[in-house]
Amino acid sequence: MKLTGAQIIIETLIEQGCTTAFGYPGGAVLNIYDELYNNSDRIEHIITAHEQGAAHAADGYARATGKVGVVIATSGPGATNLVTGIATAQLDSVPLVAITGNVSTDLIGRDSFQEVDIMGITIPITKHNYFVKSVDELADTIREAFTIAKSGRPGPVLIDVPKDVQLALCEYNPQPVTTPYPMELAADYNIQAAAEIIGEARRPYIYCGGGVVIGEASKEVIALSEKIDAPVGCSMMGLSAIPRAHKNSLGMQGMHGTFAASRAMAEADVIVALGVRFSDRATGNKKKFASGARIIHIDIEPAELGKNIPAYLGIIADVKDAVARLTAAVKEKKNTEWRAKVEEFKARDVNPNFDPNDMRPFQIIDCVNKYTDIDTVIATDVGQHQMWTAQRYGFSTPRTFITSGGLGTMGYGMGAAIGSAVGTGKRTVLFTGDGSFGMNLNELATAVSFGVPVIVVIMNNGVLGMVRQWQSIFYQKHYSNTTLGRKTNFKMLAEAFGADGYECFTMEEFDTAFKTAYEKGMPAVIDCHIDMDEMVLPMTPPGGTVDQMIVKKKDINL
Amino acid sequence: MKQFVISIRVSNKFGVLSRVASMFSRRGFNIDSLTVSATETEGISRMTITATGDEYAKKQIILQLNRLHEVLAIIEMPYENSLIRELLLIKIKNSSERHQEIMDAVNIFKASIIDYAPDSFCIEVTGETSKLDTFISVVSPCGIIEMCRTGAVALTRGSQSLKDMDMGYLNVYKKY
Numbered sequence: 001m002k003l004t005g006a007q008i009i010i011e012t013l014i015e016q017g018c019t020t021a022f023g024y025p026g027g028a029v030l031n032i033y034d035e036l037y038n039n040s041d042r043i044e045h046i047i048t049a050h051e052q053g054a055a056h057a058a059d060g061y062a063r064a065t066g067k068v069g070v071v072i073a074t075s076g077p078g079a080t081n082l083v084t085g086i087a088t089a090q091l092d093s094v095p096l097v098a099i100t101g102n103v104s105t106d107l108i109g110r111d112s113f114q115e116v117d118i119m120g121i122t123i124p125i126t127k128h129n130y131f132v133k134s135v136d137e138l139a140d141t142i143r144e145a146f147t148i149a150k151s152g153r154p155g156p157v158l159i160d161v162p163k164d165v166q167l168a169l170c171e172y173n174p175q176p177v178t179t180p181y182p183m184e185l186a187a188d189y190n191i192q193a194a195a196e197i198i199g200e201a202r203r204p205y206i207y208c209g210g211g212v213v214i215g216e217a218s219k220e221v222i223a224l225s226e227k228i229d230a231p232v233g234c235s236m237m238g239l240s241a242i243p244r245a246h247k248n249s250l251g252m253q254g255m256h257g258t259f260a261a262s263r264a265m266a267e268a269d270v271i272v273a274l275g276v277r278f279s280d281r282a283t284g285n286k287k288k289f290a291s292g293a294r295i296i297h298i299d300i301e302p303a304e305l306g307k308n309i310p311a312y313l314g315i316i317a318d319v320k321d322a323v324a325r326l327t328a329a330v331k332e333k334k335n336t337e338w339r340a341k342v343e344e345f346k347a348r349d350v351n352p353n354f355d356p357n358d359m360r361p362f363q364i365i366d367c368v369n370k371y372t373d374i375d376t377v378i379a380t381d382v383g384q385h386q387m388w389t390a391q392r393y394g395f396s397t398p399r400t401f402i403t404s405g406g407l408g409t410m411g412y413g414m415g416a417a418i419g420s421a422v423g424t425g426k427r428t429v430l431f432t433g434d435g436s437f438g439m440n441l442n443e444l445a446t447a448v449s450f451g452v453p454v455i456v457v458i459m460n461n462g463v464l465g466m467v468r469q470w471q472s473i474f475y476q477k478h479y480s481n482t483t484l485g486r487k488t489n490f491k492m493l494a495e496a497f498g499a500d501g502y503e504c505f506t507m508e509e510f511d512t513a514f515k516t517a518y519e520k521g522m523p524a525v526i527d528c529h530i531d532m533d534e535m536v537l538p539m540t541p542p543g544g545t546v547d548q549m550i551v552k553k554k555d556i557n558l
Numbered sequence: 559m560k561q562f563v564i565s566i567r568v569s570n571k572f573g574v575l576s577r578v579a580s581m582f583s584r585r586g587f588n589i590d591s592l593t594v595s596a597t598e599t600e601g602i603s604r605m606t607i608t609a610t611g612d613e614y615a616k617k618q619i620i621l622q623l624n625r626l627h628e629v630l631a632i633i634e635m636p637y638e639n640s641l642i643r644e645l646l647l648i649k650i651k652n653s654s655e656r657h658q659e660i661m662d663a664v665n666i667f668k669a670s671i672i673d674y675a676p677d678s679f680c681i682e683v684t685g686e687t688s689k690l691d692t693f694i695s696v697v698s699p700c701g702i703i704e705m706c707r708t709g710a711v712a713l714t715r716g717s718q719s720l721k722d723m724d725m726g727y728l729n730v731y732k733k734y
Contacts, residue, residue, distance in 0.1 A: 123573070123576055128628075148627060301625070302624060
């Protein structure tokens with residue numbers, strides 16, 4: 001049966017399992033949108049307020065569900081507006097297929113209206129991308145894009161389709177959903193070698209990253225940690241893999257990690273690093289990083305082994321399979337002395353003066369935690385509120401923490417929260433700051449139009465808190481352009497968008513507001529006023545070591 | 559810091575050169591030379607890349623190239639066991655005092671004169687990088703008008719071919 005390129009795009013998306021696409025129409029994708037109109041019973045389309053929001057929504061959808069997210073945008077500015085969203089997905093290994101229209105092939109290269117070389121622009125920020133020159137290759141290109149996006153270490157793939165290719169006719173034959181390329185499995189001798197190193201360890205430590213969430217290896221990693229009696233610290237991307245309440249969990253490690261996780265990693269003699277890339281935010285000073293430890297690094301991406309930190313033993317493997325076999329190969333052990341020491345470290349993270357009635361970040365997060373369900377997705381923007389959430393929230397289910405780790409994209413949260421709520425069909429809570437929220441708050445309109453249950457909790461300190469913190473510590477309190485002094489009334493703003501708005505100055509008010517908003521399950525904004533000099537602590541200075549960690553404000557005379 | 563030669567087989571798709579070049583610039587690696595050519599297989603091109611760096615840079619270059627979907631096979635050309643050639647075209651001033659000196663150099667280096675005018679020569683020389691460098695230094699006193707040289711092209715000795723390595727021959731370089 002002969003179909004147009006636009007029909008083939010929709011048929012192939014449906015064929016590959018896509019049920020929801022996010023996007024924004026425009027001149028170069030009119031034909032695709034015409035087919036979305038004709039097929040609205042088979043594929044849902046969510047129109048956002050801005051293409052960036054659509055890209056983040058597709059990303060949030062993919063992170064929350066594990067499926068490939070799909071975003072559609074027109075040529076020129078539509079395509080360039082996707083760029084931040086695509087880069088965000090690339091840095092956090094999120095499977096995404098972005099489809100952009102472009103001007104007709106006879107107009108390509110002539111600086112035509114709304115023409116941009118989006119393939120060239122996105123080469124460094126995609127796993128792969130395509131410019132489709134002929135309708136004959138369109139269906140297979142989309143299939144290959146899905147395969148690449150979800151294979152091995154996932155990532156975003158962009159397909160640029162000129163308008164005449166969308167119009168051209170071609171034979172279409174449906175195909176089954178493509179299977180990912182086979183995963184590399186660890187060689188037995190590598191598993192044996194790893195088991196021997198772990199067997200000799202007296203102070204083992206497991207460093208769990210985003211690869212464990214993506215590779216669905218949480219159970220395996222927990223089983224390993226129990227068998228070898230090792231504490232587990234997570235990179236921010238790996239946080240949802242290990243239930244925070246598990247006795248072996250030390251929470252997040254790195255620049256703003258817990259004292260316990262950072263100290264335990266520094267003193268470990270064997271570090272089992274799973275699905276991590278040793279980002280500078282997680283390691284601090286690379287030269288002095290865990291210098292006394294032998295590192296076993298397991299990752300699916302060969303280029304990650306030895307890229308940032310040399311591994312004593314590097315294994316390219318599917319982390320789920322490798323950890324399961326490693327757990328079977330190691331002998332059960334107890335490290336009583338080590339665990340006692342780790343318990344001492346953990347005690348340092350407890351604040352004896354904690355008062356749940358103070359209107360402060362941890363108290364707000366605890367209150368949210370009290371009402372949310374075990375599988376409620378928590379999204380964040382980027383900044384202090386993100387770190388507080390990572391430090392404090394009691395994650396217990398994989399894929400419930402949606403945050404921009406690698407790129408650190410302020411403005412990520414609104415789109416991502418919408419995408420995750422659409423994907424899971426459940427309420428998503430977004431923690432954001434007044435700075436981040438200001439970047440893409442237009443997406444409130446999307447949440448309201450589609451009745452997407454996103455509850456936005458703004459930690460409003462009136463300043464760009466994370467930058468202010470650095471200015472406080474490293475720039476002699478020169479608060480350059482971080483004291484916003486805006487007069488925005490977020491409660492009224494929410495109401496203007498058609499959402500519920502709340503403003504809170506006390507924990508009592510917040511408790512009531514959040515309970516009401518969460519139970520109602522409709523788009524809501526809760527504006528929480530907190531002090532502008534709240535800090536994210538502990539903090540290891542950039543490029544520093546665990547010995548330079550700032551644990552309390554008084555450590556730095558602030 | 560050492561110079562090394564990497565050969566890769568790539569699908570000859572739209573933009574593949576950009577992807578390879580972009581990887582180098584984005585990650586801060588320098589390319590000394592790069593040549594792209596057709597191969598014995600239609601739709602497949604071969605790139606020969608000369609770069610300078612330490613062991614870390616070399617390994618990362620290979621592994622990052624391996625991430626590119628259109629890269630089918632990668633090999634670091636073994637220094638002792640490779641045939642590496644470059645081509646030099648060089649235009650030199652002709653004069654009666656220097657004439658014999660230039661002719662001697664052409665003979666010794668097995669070069670050939672491809673253009674002759676009363677006031678200039680154009681000479682073609684093929685060989686390894688070091689041979690071309692030496693030739694240039696020998697004739698430079700005569701006055702170089704202009705020159706250009708290709709990057710290296712390289713094959714391994716013996717019957718082995720890069721084609722045998724398509725989609726990852728060495729475990730560590732396997733795709734995905």
